[in-house]
Amino acid sequence: MLILVRHGRTEGNAKGLLQGRLDHPLDEVGERQAAAVAAAIRSQVDIDAVIASPLQRAQQTAAAFGQPVETDDRWAELSYGRYEGVPHADVPSEVWERWRSD
Structure with a gap:
């Protein structure tokens, strides 16, 4: 289960x-x-692995599971440039819609 x-x-x-x-x-x-x-989640399932992006907010959330955290850059959020x-x-609506549909 993932x-x-x-x-x-x-x-x-x-x-x-x-x-981003x-x-x-x-x-x-x-x-x-x-x-x-x-x-x-811990009350419902046994956790085999915890993987998180290198961003601090993801690492902090993953650490709450109380298990070793594997860091994987592929889980990092996309940049908004x-x-x-x-x-x-403040992002023009046409820019946001174009970004979301890409």
Whole structure:
């Protein structure tokens, strides 16, 4: 069984920023989210491996499972290029739609 878990919230998420490859850590809410999802999953299944992107937010979320974390660059988020760190609301709608459909 493969279970995919998105990282917990970061300050960038809370501000509505496109983070991509920016390395924001989890905020307090994100730390609680990571702990909660790890506990919920551990209560349901035995975990054989934990693999995460090298980004700090992913590493912190993975660490909540209490097992060794294998880091794999292939799980890192895509870069948003010049929109990296820009609020989602500031990206022109036609640019966002073109990016999403690509």
